[in-house]
Amino acid sequence: MLAPCPSRTPDDLKPRWMGHFCGLCLELRDDAGQFARLTTNYDALALSVLVEAQQGDESDSRNAGPCALRGMRRQRIATGGGPRLAATASLLLASAKIRDHVEDGDGIAARRGARGIAGLTADRLRAKAITIGESIDLSTEPLVAMIERQREIEADCGPDTPLTTVTAPTETATAELFAHAALLGGRPENAEPFRTAGAAFGRLAHLLDAAEDFDEDAERGAWNPLAATGTGVDGARDLAKVALADMKRALGAASIVDTALTELLLDRYARHAFTKTFGSTCSTHQTAERRRYRERRDYRQERRYERRSRYDHGHYRPEPRNFFAGLCAFTVLCCTCQMCCREEYEGPWSRRRREGCCRDCDCCDCCPCDGDCCGCGCD
Incomplete structure (x- = not known):
């Protein structure tokens, strides 16, 4: 939470x-x-x-x-x-x-x-x-x-x-x-x-x-x-x-x-x-609308990752790693904090280009009114 x-x-x-x-x-x-x-x-x-x-x-x-x-x-x-x-x-x-x-x-x-x-x-x-x-x-x-x-x-x-x-x-x-x-x-x-x-x-x-x-x-x-x-x-x-x-x-x-x-x-x-x-704490804000917004956002994010995964710096993306090679790569990425702090990194198994979770934080886009940004009476 x-x-x-x-x-x-x-x-x-x-x-x-x-x-x-x-x-x-x-x-x-x-x-x-x-x-x-x-x-x-x-x-x-x-x-x-x-x-x-x-x-x-x-x-x-x-x-x-x-x-x-x-x-x-x-x-x-x-x-x-x-x-x-x-x-x-x-x-x-x-x-x-x-x-x-x-x-x-x-x-x-x-x-x-x-x-x-x-x-x-x-x-x-x-x-x-x-x-x-x-x-x-x-x-x-x-x-x-x-x-x-x-x-x-x-x-x-x-x-x-x-x-x-x-x-x-x-x-x-x-x-x-x-x-x-x-x-x-x-x-x-x-x-x-x-x-x-x-x-x-x-x-x-x-x-x-x-x-x-x-x-x-x-x-x-x-x-x-x-x-x-x-x-x-x-x-x-x-x-x-x-x-x-x-x-x-x-x-x-x-x-x-x-x-x-x-x-x-x-x-x-x-x-x-x-x-x-x-959804927003505003009484006029509907949960259904918020879910549709999140679905559209997730779809756009997925399409963006898909476009990036087809090519890697102008070349075709390398073949995915097997389980053990991917596990070693995952360990390195975690221990060096790249999965959080790098703007982009290579997925350990898929080898697709991924974005660090702390670099592209769109969690703040989930609601146009966060309760302290407008005068609509939110709690």
Whole structure:
């Protein structure tokens, strides 16, 4: 939900955002092993940002050495309770997602021999999350209980079940994580406002995920809360809009020293995520129109890639690489950050010309009204 967008991030906040991202990644490496870095979660960064926002210049940080994932550049990174809290959330989320795949028999667990390995991986990630949580005096038992209760609620869900009943476990778990950020930041008086904001954040994330997967789940016959409760995408949109307002109101009532990053992530990025999924917050803006716009945009992008792939600097494109050669090329591209930061790079398997995801960011074109660019009364 809080994926970065270079066009929407002020230049002076980009290093600070990267400092939290790298701080979380390195915290996972140090406390849970190299493999745990794969669980780095953008949304969990909000917890680290909230802790720092209450401390201001007194927040913990250190200089990190060069890293291939940021182009071999040094970085000032966040340390201390904030990244540990974010690491706990990332590991719990990853563990829950893998466990869902194991119990449903889909995703990575659908492959032969992968079910047992996936189950062991989920248990290991959860154990690491509990250990890190204990180091910051966070009781993870209620969080784990909420995650396990989610499946029970979904199993009992029917057309008469309120959608808020389905989202309740996510709201409760997220609320507790946000409230603990107030304690780690040294401002216990912020616990209640943060708890309210966390509940709204959890509901918003749950609804956005369900709306994004609505059509795909319908095609696959998979369970979706919006279909199971009969709420539909339009009903979820109304609840998500309320959650956005509740989160903004709660954070406004908290005592925060530095609001720059919290407003960026939990207001601007959150509203942008809402717009990408449901359309503009304007009441006159229709979701159907927004979907048609996105389909036309995706078609133009696909045609552009197709034209570029026929030729490479005036010559025919080389033959695609086999699986192992492509895997080696993919590793090099990832470790040198070319897939993010280069204007163009060669696809590891197809060898087509691709555009770096941070160089051609058209995610800001998804809505003509982002809620703060016109006088139409958007939230």
